[in-house]
Amino acid sequence: MTHLSVKTLRHYHEAGLLEPAEIDPRSSYRYYEVGQIPIAQTIRRFRDIGMPVREIADLLGTGDPGARGHLIGRHLGRLEAQLEHTRNAVAALQRLLDPVATIDVRRRTNPRTVVAAISDTVALHEVLTWYDEAMNELRAALAETGQVSTGPPGGLYDNELVTDERGRVVVYVPVAEAARSGRVRPLEIPPTDVAVTIHRGAHDDIDVTYGALGMWVDQHDLAIAGPVHETYLVGPRDTPDESAWRTEIGWPIVPDAGGVDTTVG
Amino acid sequence: MTHLSVKTLRHYHEAGLLEPAEIDPRSSYRYYEVGQIPIAQTIRRFRDIGMPVREIADLLGTGDPGARGHLIGRHLGRLEAQLEHTRNAVAALQRLLDPVATIDVRRRTNPRTVVAAISDTVALHEVLTWYDEAMNELRAALAETGQVSTGPPGGLYDNELVTDERGRVVVYVPVAEAARSGRVRPLEIPPTDVAVTIHRGAHDDIDVTYGALGMWVDQHDLAIAGPVHETYLVGPRDTPDESAWRTEIGWPIVPDAGGVDTTVG
DNA sequence: TTGCTCCTCACGTCACGTGAGGTGGC
């Protein structure tokens, strides 16, 4: 009637979740009452959505509707997060298995832009640390001089960073008028033809997106021309939810002359 | 670099999924090569979508793209089924927690219908068995006399079945013109005002839908008038996929005279 | 030399399922 197996009922007895109404002391047989059916069915429904046995016990143990709602809401939130996680993972996998078909690439000409920037030649393994420090310094300098950013922050990454494990890196924030301050320098980014795509989610699989974009560029008979532009449309400063991050990758392109090597990294 | 923990790497070594390129015989330290990074990342992505370690090993072990596609497709199918299962379970839970808000009820007047029917007085615990047998007999009789059903099969269930654990049950198939044959009798179902809702999925939680429909009827100042109609729009004869089943519940109603008892079961 | 990391057992987690060997209930 409850669709619970005998083994499961024994398990719930041991766990203190659903105790038999009576146990025959001679045979140790477990006996249940009709009134326990709806309880058992409720338990089954919560288990069906993956709520841990412990929490179901807490839920049934409290009569407070607020506490109940909280426990249920929290679990539904977990389900939601898990679903989002799986969706992202499936998308990453599809990008890995069939890169070009699953990527959305557009060509664009970026206009000349003036930015406040810090740049340096950095080893590949130091890039993340360097970026964090430089960005903090940049933000502090802008705050100090009262400059307001006019767009999301970005970075420029030399191809040598991947090929030689060392290269020039620029971190910048677009501003109305850039001024010098500490390591911060005004920088003019010239107009650039780029192939752009957006990487969704955390950066641990951004290499897959790079690979897909590289294949797209190659298939369209284009070659790389200059450092890659990353624009952090939504990043850790905007939300701690990694799955919401959006990173635009702009790959500078020129028509492929023929013998030009288009490989990167 | 791969976001795999040391414990996880040890586990994959034991499982034969990812063997170290070299093991120092003195210290037993595991050493990996750069070329193993993409493999490790691929493994992580498959684990991320919940593919069992065993299947990932199979996947990486075969070079046949067809076999690979099959394994991946099968797992994506499993994810899809699991998602559907969770969706149904969440819906059932919501119906249980807030019945009236989550149910879609319509009022309708069913026209007079002629059906081929088998009816009997049955004990509650025998209903399912009785229904199966009667329906088989009904189908066989129709096939024998060359009658074609003009709609989905249905059943009528007396209120006493729940209140007294014993009551009259009718199983029927609508036909153009019904004839006698064995236990099969023509039956005229008179025009009936009903409150109808559709129960989705298997019948193990149909009691929840009944409860919600009962509350709706009560809140709209209506009372029950006659046996409940069930119509099996999509059932086990149509698909083995229980989540696709659709059962219409029609609750015969009259305006509540005031002191009339509207409770059922 | 010191602290950090790696190593090997061995056990824990979670929600049951499996299976052996035995016994009660109708």
Place this chain on the structure above:
DNA sequence: TTGCTCCTCACGTCACGTGAGGTGGC
């Protein structure tokens, strides 16, 4: 009486994580 169900251990499953006690590597 016979077959069915229940019982109690005890172990298995799955993918690691935890923790103790020890040792290598820089």
